Amino acid sequence: MIGVPGLRWADLSPTGSPVLWRMAHEGSIASLSVRTVGAWTCPIDGWLTLSAGTRAAYPRIPCGQNPGDPVRRGDIFYAPMAANARQINLKSYFRAAAGSLGDAVHRAGAGIAAIGPGGALAAADSTGGLDAYAPAPETFHDWDRYRVTIVDLENVVRPYLGAGVSPHRPARVTVAQRAAAVRQADAEIGRVLAAVPPGGNVVVAGLSDESDAPHLRAVIARGPAFAPGHYLRSASTRRDGLTILPDLTATVLTAAGLSVPAQVVGDPWSHGGAYGEVSGAAEAMRGYDRAAQVVRGTVSGFFVAFVVCQLLVYALAAVGLRGSGGARRRRVLTFARTLALAGAAIPASTYLVNLVPWWKAPRPEPLLFAGVLAGAAALTAIALGGPWRREVMTPGTIVAGITALVAGVDLLRGSPLQMNSLMGYSPLVGGRYYGLGNIAFATFATGTLFFAAGIAHLLLRRDRRGWATVAVIALGAAADVLSGSPGLGAKFGGTVALVPGTAVTALIVAGKRVTPLRVLGFALLGVATIATICWLDYLRPVGQRTHLGRFAGQVMAGDALPVIARKLHAMLHTVGNIPLTLLTAGGVLFLFVVLLRTNGRGGGGPLTAAYERAPALRAGLTGTLVTSMSGFAIEDSGIAVPAIALTLAVPLAFAASARALADSPADSPGTGAGDKTDDAIQLL
Known part of the structure; x- marks a missing residue:
């Protein structure tokens, strides 16, 4: 599961993001509603919602704050913010049990790995632990060892939020700068796809906003669990081409052959209608x-x-x-x-x-x-x-x-x-x-x-x-x-x-x-x-x-x-x-x-x-x-x-x-x- 916070369908094109465009031809696509607790979703909120399977957030911290690299203790890596985030969200209106994704993987006796701080926060179980961690895709080599691997690529969102920049007043980013950030993320995704063993399921999702102007985000899924050339659909929305962030948790677990916990409110994706040409489908989702x-x-x-x-x-x-x-x-x-x-x-x-x-x-x-x-x-x-x-x-x-x-x-x-x-x-x-x-x-x-x-x-x-x-x-x-x-x-x-x-x-x-x-x-x-x-x-x-x-x-x-x-x-x-x-x-x-x-x-x-x-x-x-x-x-x-x-x-x-x-x-x-x-x- 590759999270690219801020990614929109307006960012994608055959020349500006060739890897993702090709992936869309080979897989299934949809728009993603990333609304969590507030009027907009910070990257850390998106990662926590993926972890919990229901709306979650980490209030009172800067929107662009880095969750930090996990600390290794023996054979286990511990995400530094995971335990506190779980306690905060269990007391929230949504009673979000952060760590549900990691718990479901570990309950089945399988392993879960993460690349990047956001990925580690999403992969951590209820104790804050995960099985493997690498700071960047090029330093991770065990792609076929773990049932679920979550990758954090913040190329698109980082120019806006930086370290601690407020979403109310994000940094000014030009069209050219955003296009360059998308190309960087696309290249990183290409390297991940080249490393993933054949036959694996891969999901790319723009799982947060980059400012206080919320948008629908892009989702592309490829692999045996997804029907090529079809819109993604879930029971949460009952609409072809529209899914919600908690669906991502249920989908990752289902695609990995694991049971979905009862506290996860999202539903796994199914295939909707066929969309024919990617260009027409992408334009429909931009509209x-x-x-x-x-x-x-x-x-x-x-x-x-x-x-x-x-x-x-x-x-x-x-x-x-x-x-x-x-x-x-x-x-x-x-x-x-x-x-x-x-x-x-x-x-x-x-x-x-x-x-x-x-x-x-x-x-x-x-x-x-x-x-x-x-x-x-x-x-x-x-x-x-x-x-x-x-x-x-x-x-x-x-x-x-x-x-x-x-x-x-x-x-x-x-x-x-x-x-x-x-x-x-x-x-x-x-x-x-x-x-x-x-x-x-x-x-x-x-x-x-x-x-x-x-x-x-x-x-x-x-x-x-x-x-x-x-x-x-x-x-x-x-x-x-x-x-x-x-x-x-x-x-x-x-x-x-x-x-x-x-x-x-x-x-x-x-x-x-x-x-x-x-x-x-x-x-x-x-x-x-x-x-x-x-x-x-x-x-x-x-x-x-x-x-x-x-x-x-x-x-x-x-x-x-x-x-x-x-x-x-x-x-x-x-x-x-x-x-x-x-x-x-x-x-x-x-x-x-x-x-x-x-x-x-x-x-x-x-x-x-x-x-x-x-x-x-x-x-x-x-x-x-x-x-x-x-x-x-x-x-x-x-x-x-x-x-x-x-x-x-x-x-x-x-x-x-x-x-x-x-x-x-x-x-x-x-x-x-x-x-x-x-x-x-x-x-x-």
């Missing part, structure tokens, strides 16, 4: 990294703009609701309604835009944002483009239905649209690589419940209350299956939260009373549902389990508390996210202070007028609030769940309210009742 970089650089600005626009729509709507002129007020409300529907269409549009390869453009950022806006405009045009635009709920039902459909179909296709999406997840963040992300869950659940309420509204108008209730339950159950299934959404907290939200929506549609005891009962049903899913996932073979099955195993082993504590800490930490907190507060205030308040004469608020025209709207909105608040308490993304849910729910509720007011006879031209209408809908 994948480019998309991740664009999303990383723009997502904060996008959310700030999204929050500001949502709050401005709320303000415009409040002004329109306070207006005293009938015709002028209707124009303001119509404009605000259109903007509200467009805002509600934004989440679906952020996924649909990934149907277009915007990252290939010379300037991808403008194309990305233009695509999102164009998609939202198209969805709004569909919602308001037919005779149904005069209906109270139908335009919102269309937006909600498309949102739920986009998320649902994306899940069935392996979630390609969520990856590198502004409201999805990123391989650089490494929180999720497949299934239903937290923000996507909020939009999917809200879209499903509002769409179910819209269908129920159509059935209730035909006096089909029973069928309306069945429709809500069926749509909610289908969404819950998509959300919780290990092969699709693999969503733990979302599956729990969606059950009571669906139940509350169905109860209101059925004309039944919603009580705290019933809500609690349905919440427990959600817990039972996900517990059953986790148990069934646990019963599958180890290599086929998702994080749901692994969590079930941790519960039975008594090791689940650190995971729960980490999730709880992450949830509480989200409250400090100012944009999301403002978005949540603005949505709640607008909903309860503007739309629901009654006046002193007993008149209903704007939303009450919509409820009178479409009683099912109350069901969809209430169910969404139950699900979003449950998600806030259960999901590690915390405040993001209600924040995003409200960006869809509140605009849809306002759009229905605005249409209901426009249809009010008291507000019709020529009645002279404009002031009376104002009195009837005084803001609460």
Whole structure:
């Protein structure tokens, strides 16, 4: 296993790295997400993660610090930092057992060797010991003696970090200097490949970042364990050509014919689809990294703009609701309604835009944002483009239905649209690589419940209350299956939260009373549902389990508390996210202070007028609030769940309210009742 910290696919070419390029022709390739504990991964963190098989780090030391050469005591070499690193990581959130790789080799009675200080840190067992060590490849000669040999080549990263240089302010390295460093590493790899006995498995991995600008890294594997001409794939990501750093530990052990310890969270690589020409595959992976970089650089600005626009729509709507002129007020409300529907269409549009390869453009950022806006405009045009635009709920039902459909179909296709999406997840963040992300869950659940309420509204108008209730339950159950299934959404907290939200929506549609005891009962049903899913996932073979099955195993082993504590800490930490907190507060205030308040004469608020025209709207909105608040308490993304849910729910509720007011006879031209209408809908 040859570790080249900092190596990217952008570094590789037939002339600049001929050895690696030839190796890619002969073996399998992928991109590697190297996210560990912090926002970027220092070389020492990458080596420790390889050692532990789960995310590990060595905090409070300079990023470029050399781990030091091992000290020989008798026949054993001891890595100087290994024992301390193990103690630190066993107390961390991830409970990373550094030394798991070396322990697995020694437990099988085999030997493990290392070349270079980083390699020694990765190869050391739980006592800090390894069987052989050499400072450089040219001084090591026993390539066929040890089952596993780990080589540290820091040619690429060393110019950036040096000895103790901060990743916040790495040394300035020119394009020519980086290319020269890559050529040096390529030549070193060539010498290693020439020394390795025929028939051995060789993996080259860029297992860390070189600065605080994280990237996806290059991985190339050659040997009997790997299929030539195929992308590497693992159960950790379920994506051809994308793997994670802990997979490296499982892969090294599996390729060496050794058992993978239970504490290793990564999965061994398998072969994915064939990639044909290396040049095309390499360009695809460069584009994948480019998309991740664009999303990383723009997502904060996008959310700030999204929050500001949502709050401005709320303000415009409040002004329109306070207006005293009938015709002028209707124009303001119509404009605000259109903007509200467009805002509600934004989440679906952020996924649909990934149907277009915007990252290939010379300037991808403008194309990305233009695509999102164009998609939202198209969805709004569909919602308001037919005779149904005069209906109270139908335009919102269309937006909600498309949102739920986009998320649902994306899940069935392996979630390609969520990856590198502004409201999805990123391989650089490494929180999720497949299934239903937290923000996507909020939009999917809200879209499903509002769409179910819209269908129920159509059935209730035909006096089909029973069928309306069945429709809500069926749509909610289908969404819950998509959300919780290990092969699709693999969503733990979302599956729990969606059950009571669906139940509350169905109860209101059925004309039944919603009580705290019933809500609690349905919440427990959600817990039972996900517990059953986790148990069934646990019963599958180890290599086929998702994080749901692994969590079930941790519960039975008594090791689940650190995971729960980490999730709880992450949830509480989200409250400090100012944009999301403002978005949540603005949505709640607008909903309860503007739309629901009654006046002193007993008149209903704007939303009450919509409820009178479409009683099912109350069901969809209430169910969404139950699900979003449950998600806030259960999901590690915390405040993001209600924040995003409200960006869809509140605009849809306002759009229905605005249409209901426009249809009010008291507000019709020529009645002279404009002031009376104002009195009837005084803001609460």
